[in-house]
Every structure is written in C-alpha cells, then in structure tokens.
Amino acid sequence: xxxxxxxxxxxxxxxxxxxxxxxxSELRQLLAQKSSSIIAKLRRNARVELALNYGILAIATxxxxxxxxxxxxxxxxxLGLVALICIFYFHRKLRxxxxxxxxxxxxxxxxxxLIGGLRILIRFYYRLTLAxxxxxxxxxxxxxxxxxxxxxxxxxxxxxVAVLTGLGFIMYLPxxxxxxxYLHWLYGQxxxxxxxxxxxxxxxxxxx
Numbered sequence: 001x002x003x004x005x006x007x008x009x010x011x012x013x014x015x016x017x018x019x020x021x022x023x024x025s026e027l028r029q030l031l032a033q034k035s036s037s038i039i040a041k042l043r044r045n046a047r048v049e050l051a052l053n054y055g056i057l058a059i060a061t062x063x064x065x066x067x068x069x070x071x072x073x074x075x076x077x078x079l080g081l082v083a084l085i086c087i088f089y090f091h092r093k094l095r096x097x098x099x100x101x102x103x104x105x106x107x108x109x110x111x112x113x114l115i116g117g118l119r120i121l122i123r124f125y126y127r128l129t130l131a132x133x134x135x136x137x138x139x140x141x142x143x144x145x146x147x148x149x150x151x152x153x154x155x156x157x158x159x160x161v162a163v164l165t166g167l168g169f170i171m172y173l174p175x176x177x178x179x180x181x182y183l184h185w186l187y188g189q190x191x192x193x194x195x196x197x198x199x200x201x202x203x204x205x206x207x208x
Contacts, residue, residue: 038190039114043097045186050090057083071143078139085128093121111198115191122183122191129179133171137164 060083063076096117141164145157 038193039097042118042187042190043094046090046093046097049186050087050094053083053086053090056080057087071139074139074142078135082128082132086125089121089125089128093118096121108198111194115194115198118187118191122187126179126183130172130176133168133175137168140164 057080060076060080064073064080065076067073067076096114141160144160
C-alpha cells in the first residue's frame with residue numbers, strides 16, 4: 001500500500017512555481033552581462049584571425065622578395081598585400097570592440113553602435129574576399145603568359161581570357177556561399193544575439 005501511494009505521488013504532476021519576474025533595471029543588468037560575454041567571443045575570434053594574417057604576412061614577404069620565379073613573387077606580393085589589408089581591418093575591428101567594452105551605461109546605444117560598426121566591417125571583409133577572385137585569375141593569366149605559353153598569339157590570349165572568365169563564374173557562387181557561412185559562424189551569429197537583446201530592451205517596460 002505504501003508503495004502504491006509512493007508511485008501515485010511520483011506520477012502526480014509536481015506544482016511548478018514561476019521564477020520571479022525581473023524588473024527593467026535587473027533585465028538591463030542581465031543583458032549587459034550577456035552582451036559583454038558576446039563581445040568577448042567576438043574579440044577572441046578577431047584576435048585569432050589577426051594572428052593568422054600576421055603569419056601569412058611573415059611567409060609572403062620573403063616569397064615576394066626572394067622567389068626566383070616571377071609569378072611566385074607576384075603571388076607572394078598579392079598575398080602579402082591582402083594580409084596587410086586584413087591586419088588593418090582586424091585592428092580596426094578590435095578597436096571598435098574595445099571602445100564598446102563597457103555596456104553598463106546606455107546599453108541600447110551601445111548595442112546599436114556595436115552592431116552597426118561590425119556589420120559594416122563584415123561587409124567589407126566579404127567584398128574583399130570576392131575581389132580576390134578576379135585578382136587571383138589575373139595572376140593566373142600572368143603566370144600562363146610568362147611561363148606556360150611558349151608562343152603568345154592573339155588567339156591564345158583570347159582563349160585564355162575566356163577560360164579564366166568562365167573559371168571566375170564557376171568560383172563565384174561557392175566562394176560567396178562559403179564566405180557567408182564562415183563570417184556568420186565567426187561573427188554573424190553573435191551579432192544576431194546582440195540584436196535579439198536589443199529587441200528585448202525595446203520590449204522592456206520603462207521604470208516610472
């Protein structure tokens with residue numbers, strides 16, 4: 001009998017109590033802590049990519065200066081130039097993140113400035129990646145003319161242009177898609193969370 005009573009008590013739905021509702025001030029403090037955590041993740045990702053580009057620059061510089069083959073030197077120079085642009089880009093992003101490191105004041109304005117600034121930088125990074133397609137194809141064309149083609153004729157040049165143009169169209173969609181997914185994984189998902197917090201702030205009742 002006692003076992004049956006225990007079974008019935010176990011199967012009976014347990015009363016649930018809702019957690020106490022947060023007031024506007026407590027909600028704002030909680031969102032400030034959450035946004036600080038997200039900003040820390042954004043900083044970490046930017047530092048990793050910054051270190052990666054410093055490594056690329058360290059490799060590309062001697063290649064551009066010392067490689068015995070012209071197209072290899074051109075490739076090293078192009079890679080080094082892109083690394084320099086990305087280093088400038090990531091330093092700017094880190095400065096923005098550091099300037100927004102204390103969200104305890106005007107939290108809504110803080111999130112708006114952070115989201116807007118980072119979205120602009122992410123679009124720049126995306127366009128820079130796509131711009132690398134024609135630059136890489138141009139380098140391949142120079143390499144073909146200087147090293148592959150034994151005899152350069154107008155017909156071969158036009159055929160080379162047609163092949164490289166077709167290759168550019170083939171590369172565009174995969175590069176654009178993979179770059180979008182990569183940027184969303186590193187930064188976009190965190191910005192989406194910040195925008196979600198901004199919506200929560202908009203829904204927060206004003207304190208009288």
